[in-house]
Amino acid sequence: MRPITVIGNWKMNGSKAACRQWIDTVCAEMEKGMPAGRRFALCPPYPYLSDCSQQISACSSASLALGAQDVSAEMGGAFTGEVSAAMLHEFDCKYVLVGHSERRDRFNESDRLIAEKALQALDQGLTPVICVGETADERNSGRAVEVVRAQVARQIAILQDRLVDSLLAYEPVWAIGTGKVASAQIAQDMHREIRLQLAEFNADVASHIGILYGGSVKFDNAVELFGMPDIDGGLIGGASLDPQEFLAICRA
Template sequence: MAIRLPLVVANWKLNGDSQLLTEMVNNIQQLDADNVEAVLCPPFVYLNEDTQDVKKGAQTIAIQDSGAFTGEISGRMLRDVGCQYVIVGHSERRSLFNETNEIVAKKVLSTLAAGLIPIICIGETDEQRENGETTAVITEQVKAVLDVLPNYSDSIVFAYEPVWAIGTGKTATGDQAEEIHAMIRKTLAGYSQELADLTRILYGGSVKAENSEELFSKENIDGGLIGGASLDVEAFRNICKNAVA
């Protein structure tokens, strides 16, 4: 079985400031990078700040590389300020900004073209879950991306974030999350066994220090995409510790 380095990503959304970024960097740079990879994704305006050896990522990316697209940020620009990762297709981007599977796939290609690693968010709504559509929805989201990739050697990350568990206080149990992660990995294996073995699949959905240890203990869960808890320095550090390989 392939060894996948655990990855914990802080998605600050529309929150945070320079002081919090400095405090977070000072706390998590002491983590052993050989055992866990931590990534900070603050709002765009803070991406140019020095995060020392702590990796950083953007919360979204433009499809276009340049042009008359007011307010957009390209992959080239993100790479220029030291980003290594980009969150693509977060459920809030899908629901609030109408990002379809097709748009998400194009953004993944833009991310890879810039030499960055996409963290591709997938997940079902509460209504879809209640209607028994979880497998169909997630499989479609995964395939929409994989079907446009020129090859499967590019480094990509998937993040399963059940929409019904984001910011609601609800969370999937370790076993529930593992079941979906195993299904996602099986879908990847349908394209390439190497892709399935090497691709990290994160869990996101009200992850806290208290439940992260159980979630991260599962075979197919390779870390987390952390929302609210990533704004608490100590909580995020403890989550990273619980993900240590």
């Protein structure tokens, strides 16, 4: 059985006070018990990683892990503004998002660059969460599967067997921050396409890798989404800012 993984992505939101309150609330509830076979993580903005790391490590519950929202494709050197995987490892990050649609769109990140970031994360013992997904125009023109398969194919070509130590996240761009959500069946259909594509490469990778869904996930739709056979959890955006909503999704 693949575990259900729920990751909160705060994007460029939050504050030191909000982080403290959020972690206090979430850890206190997780210490009371959470469903078995599940993993949970928070990806706050870079400036809050240190405080969040210390606070999470002080929790008696080991359920919540820390993640980052991006990582450099370089090991180190003259790359002003970049943050390396080794630096994230020092803050006890377990996960790192790579290739989020906002990074692809606004910062022109290519599939090759995303794979190189994933490799850096893997080299430091982090689990990269590799995001793929189509725009509204690509879906409306009937190219959704073609586009997502091309994105996954580049990850397979570069990461090869190391892909099994990653997570994939299918996030249709038209459902991110819009309030729109792919129906559970639409999401399942794409997750199934991804898993079948992975099976063409390596059946073991296909059966073991977790594929998360991201795109306006809330408690109201999480139950149905997580019940689908090829959906292994969620990458939660806006809803993760509310600790009670995040906890409800974690229990879904």
